[in-house]
Amino acid sequence: MQGFENLPDGLRVVITGYLDHLAVERGTARSTLDSYARDLRRYADYLLGGGISALREVSAEHVASFLAELRQGSRGRPPMAQSSAARALVAARGLHRFAYLEGLTDSDVAREVSPPSPPRRLPKALPVEQVLRLLDSCGGAGVRDLRERALLELLYSSGARISEAVGLDLDDVNTEERTVSLDGKGGRQRLVPVGQPALHALDAYLVRARPTLAIRGRGSPAVFLNSRGTRLSRQSAWNALKSAAQRAGITAEVSPHVLRHSFATHLLEGGADVRVVQELLGHASVATTQVYTLVTVNTLREVYATAHPRAHG
Template structure:
């Protein structure tokens, strides 16, 4: 088997746009597989079958290898066996029925409630920019909007008197999102006090949130706001505007909110995108049971 690995390595080295590091990675992966196959008594590539590959991948999993590592080994094996098929070293490619493991979907970073409180309260609303920034962060956390949806809001998209706003998802689907009274009060204060100072008579703008030039707030500008607030709040984790969206969803689910409702508020078209927030460590299962079951308490 080693001679076919050497031939494959030479082929990779001869290919353009193939770095030496990539070649070494492929060869290292295949050397590990060959060593395993030889332990099982397999000496020639033509003796290899799909069950050998499945057993090898199972062992990697038992050893605690990461999903990304196993997926990379599958890619290495598929490329090698395709080469062996082209070179007629084997009659049948045993990797045709082998699928790469699906990557693990982990819940994204979400701040603790105490961290979120510190983040929001770190912004000084004494001036027009501070008041705008506080209103933006309060609204983002209260609604779970994407930052692109937040900065795309126009004045007429927000109906604070009725407790909701309308926004358009990246796919073009419009949805209504509830707004809590606390966030609504900050947005109302911003609209009454700070926005008139930021707007320009010679350059009318329908955007709800304006920068110092009287123009619609940008993603980059808001990202700087979040970064500055995180530093002032003493939050060590690297957070982004999307962290507030994740925190919104995580805190709702932790407190027993229905996943379908959270999915609708986030604007997820697939339920799997929302289910990442429903982790055993995050759910207060006993609390939910005690609240929901009619005979949970005497």
């Protein structure tokens, strides 16, 4: 295969054999083969730069150091993006596994070197002002308007997942205690407080809209009903939110989960303890909740800068 003719036999034979294996036995696409060839050429150059001329001389430390070089850049080459570095390491790991299975090396030294983890995507949250605009866009007195207002107010007030909100039954709502009982993932049930605006919206829907919808059905216990009198689907709830966002003139991507993210972010920005937010969201681990603290880091910096006597030199 072109591009490897000048390599020592201890590297060239294994690399070309691996690429041939991918092409012939695995049917790998040409574009993928070209990417692997470029990555393995870079890997070979890295090994040669360290005085290594045969794959059996490579240790796990060499492979880990190669990954570090990809991420940091060196020898006149800029750092690789995380996804590109991960792809290059996958190519190197595949090469070592092939060599081991073919009996060309005594062990698979790259097996324990893991590709870099993908970056944790920060949850998207709407500013408070946009959330209020969204909720106010459901201000009509029709059956559908009342249902949408109650649904969206509940999603933002409780941080419920969309499946938990449409899964609510009438017995799950306690207006006196101002709580709702949500059935979360893994069968875990949690009691969540609900704010007064959401309770008002729920009451208006239950008194003035739900009976009209219930007449068309067969006595469903669901809080949120569709036009047939049966339980509202998640897709219908998503569509209601999408329509409300359009009416409110919100151009950012909005989904039911965005309201959940906004609920958590706004609580943390208001000073709520992360473990309290964990309980409200129904997360099994606080580590899942802590990603929201990254969203609020700018707010924390601003508070620190204005409140701490030694924040400035």
